Amino acid sequence: MASVATAQIAPKSGFVIEAVDIAKRFGHVQALSGANLQVRPGEVLALVGDNGAGKSTLTKVICGALAPDGGTLSFSGETTTVTSIRHAQELGVETVYQDLALAPDLSVAENMFLGREPLRRSPFGDWPAVLDRRRMRHAAWEAIKSAGITTLTSVDRSVRELSGGQRQAIAVARAVMWATSAILMDEPTAALGTKQTDIVYESIRSAAARGLGVVVISHDIPKMLSLAHRIAVMRQGRTVSNTPAGDLTLTDVVTLMLGGRAKGEAA
């Protein structure tokens, strides 16, 4: 499990995700223009900004949910056009959505494998291949234990029966289980209490400790200053700053969000 020391591990060089000059327009609204984002392996990048600054849109472009109008996306150094969420997943990028994207009637194990279920031979032969439920349950259980979710007693329970915190923790654990290069999280703690929030932050640290790049959208700026390695600030569809968290104060970040200029930023 990750400890506080994780935050001092120097991120390796090279970016797992590099988005350069991304543009996206919705009708008359220019949601993104000149949006940039870089995250290294093992690095936690906090993406902050006022409402409507383009944070969610930028992550949706990166995770394949939205096609950008312009700009380039590179994953581990390779420039790619991401065609779908599935495509981004194949590139090792997992996303935790604001509204969780879990199917409430399915079990925890089924949700963690939805769309990527392991199959085995059926008793009737090669066809039809059937779900390998045993493997799903075991791997889901392992992922949940290693994510530090201790309140869940069974992966067979339906998601409908779980608390909001447990659901969010499972969404995060699912992303950690599948990601091989990076995780994008859109306000993963917005609906949670303090204790549940701590579990999610702990799993963010642990994901970074495993070498994943983690992008977190959050309004909890004081927490981001202590959790993240770098802070990227967006304003009106642009990335206006990308600075090591240690070089910034709360006032700096708020000033950047609202339109001022922080120390250390090139004029």
Next chain:
Amino acid sequence: MTDGVAQTALARPPAAPRRLAAAARSTPVGMGVIVLVLIVIFGVLSPNGAFFRVSNLSTITLNVAVTMLLAVGITLVLAAGELDLSIGSNVVLSSVFAAKVLVSLSGTNDQVRAGDYPDLALGIVGGTIAGVLAGTLFGAINGLLITRLRINSFIVTLGTMGIGTGLAYVVSNGVNVPYVPRVLQTSFGIQKLFGVIPYAVIVVLIISGALAYTLRSTRFGLHTLAIGSSREAAERAGIRWSRHVVALFILMGALSGVAAVLDLTRFATTNIGGHQTTALAAIAAVVIGGTSLFGGRATIAGSMVASLIPVVLGTGLVILGVPSFYQLIVVGAILIAAVYVDQRRRERLSA
């Protein structure tokens, strides 16, 4: 994702919930008990235990076969959060096509008029294919309208229900297709294996078993439930909603086609004025059996058992000399009670 050491240490999830205890509380088992209790009550009360006779019980299964098959199909449609009101009309239209092709391939006009069917085998094969194909096509059109035009399945199938019935009248000129060979009925439709299990019931049981297995154990089944539970979650997991829904309606259509052929062999005639309430009866059975009207939870066993209730009640009341109209009242009440229980359950779980 699984490094050996950690796996043995950690990867032992708590045992699955006690199957027996869970099963005892499940709807299919509960419904099964109700059906058994009904059978025992009617058996004891009926004169000379007439209700208990094998011939009576086997006729009940024959009477329920078509509704059961359609209920099994509707279970999958409801599991995905969709509805199909057009299945009765599909059965009628498909049986008209099946009968037309069957009669015209079996012999010349003059021959069939005289009750002579020189190419009966060809007619049966052709008619069966035509019936299933017509049903499948009907279902495919439903699926495409729902997914391409993005119109709610309730509305689409309400529309195609009328269109299908109308087409059946147009194609048949408003009268049942004449000269359907009676031998369909005498050598298959009412025949029973070992004199006990009707052939039609065997067909329905085999198809239902295969579909129950599909729902429980395959990716297709899990994705159906996922779509019904949360379409957004399913799509974000890479499941293609429109493709899946079209596949479900094609399957439902094919089952309606099979039902049409079974119906044709049972009565040796088309039934163009019939099946007006078949869709609603099938949907009622599915919901009574424990499938959620909102999608995401479904049980084919429950649908099969619950589809027995109206027929058992109807037959039992007739044998007791009670007007069978009461059957309608009781089934209606059971439906409302079943949905109420389902809603309470969902509220309790979400609380």
